[in-house]
Amino acid sequence: MGDETHHHVIVGGSAAGISAAVALRRHGFAGNVTVVEAGGELPYERPPLSKALAGGEHAFLHAILPRQAYAEQRITLLSATRVLALDPDRRAVELDDGRTLYADRVLLATGVLPRTLPVPGAELPGVVTLRDVRDARALAARLRAGGPVVVVGGGFIGLEVAAVARGVGLDVTVVETGARPLAGPLGPELAARVTTLHERAGVRLRTGASVSAFIGRTHVTGVRLTGGQVLPAATVVVGIGVRPDTALAEAAGVLCEDGIVVDRHCHTSVPWILAAGDATNQSHPHLPARGRIEHWDNAVRQGAVAGAVLAGVPESHTALPYFYSEQYGRTLQMYGRAAAGDEFVLRAEAADPVDPTDPAGGFLGFWTRAGVLVAAAGLDRPRELRAARALIERRVPVAAAALASPATDLRALAQPAAKAS
Ligand SMILES: Cc1cc2nc3c(=O)[nH]c(=O)nc-3n(C[C@H](O)[C@H](O)[C@H](O)COP(=O)(O)OP(=O)(O)OC[C@H]3O[C@@H](n4cnc5c(N)ncnc54)[C@H](O)[C@@H]3O)c2cc1C
Structure with a gap:
């Protein structure tokens, strides 16, 4: 049975917004959930857009959820609809089709906009x-x-x-x-x-x-x-690069400083409004300073925390930043965030680390701070990077020489700490 008296509105139907809507249901929220998305498509994943461009639309357009999932989870999706303004006093969400939604809470998951170059000819077709x-x-x-x-x-x-x-x-x-x-x-x-x-x-x-x-x-x-x-x-x-889309937040009086300023529970400076995803400026245990994280995985996880918080479950967003990229069929991945002053350690590698025909090819690098692993990145090294992820999350002290040696099993390094924790 639904609860028709409570209503949360999510602005932006992408990684963070859809993840929040699903998390609301997962945490048992029985009221109404509305996602308002300016784009006209069923919400889709952005990462394939740049990787599978040559493969045609079936290759680069992947829905986040199948259409029927919205009905099954009672998520009302208003596509091709833009939120024009928020009024925290009336708890009103003004839409560009003239309608007004009234909401208990609003989640801003408005993402980012691409930067353009302010030079002559920037408007030329092409x-x-x-x-x-x-x-x-x-x-x-x-x-x-x-x-x-x-x-x-x-x-x-x-x-x-x-x-x-x-x-x-x-x-x-x-x-x-x-x-x-x-x-x-x-x-x-x-x-x-x-x-x-x-x-x-x-x-x-x-x-x-x-x-x-x-x-x-x-x-x-x-x-x-x-x-x-x-x-x-x-x-x-x-x-x-991109700039955070903070227009709605700023007009509603929400504190924005290079993004919508949020705490680890996705609260903004206005109690009625939460925010998640690329649009936010967050304080995060794995960032050297408050900042933005513009990765799909972060948006999904932070959106899920926002959904939990909206459902009354006080989760925190502390997930290790992660991104991947695909170029020439090779996969580049990184966990954590390096900062100026970190020590960089390159793992010994094949003579030609980017040779695609060498099964020992690929590369792996680490960043340590005060003897603790804080970030790791590599090409075609998913197994080692998963182990490095555990080391970073558990803040296990590691010696640079151990990281540098291909003979070191990173999983073994992570294990004693796992047993102790
Ligand atoms: C081409 C491309 C490739 C990428 N590849 C990778 C990758 O390989 N790995 C990786 O980690 N990340 C990648 N990213 C980044 C990743 O896609 C983003 O981190 C993620 O999409 C952020 O999700 P979000 O929900 O915060 O915001 P967005 O995805 O930016 O979505 C925000 C949504 O809000 C909507 N919106 C904004 N204002 C309003 C309004 N007023 N009313 C209604 N709707 C509104 C917008 O239409 C938009 O759909 C890539 C991004 C792009 C563009």
């Missing part, structure tokens, strides 16, 4: 970003039409698109302002190995370079770098 399925459809069609492709920004999404475009034989250049792509999250040693993957695949990398303009009359035809050189382009993919 200069695109990749955030949602409409972007993916448009980009997939562009890749089918041919290159050259210029990717601006060597982050994960940019590099995944570069890998897909090279995979279908297009001419690809990545323009990156830093010394090498991914040096921020992975550090210089591991980033250099990922760079090698791309170079071997034939991607041209322009590092230490920035864009001064996109050129073309009716359509982009080139990218001008600050030094004056022009890279020919039929398509430009701008992947220079």
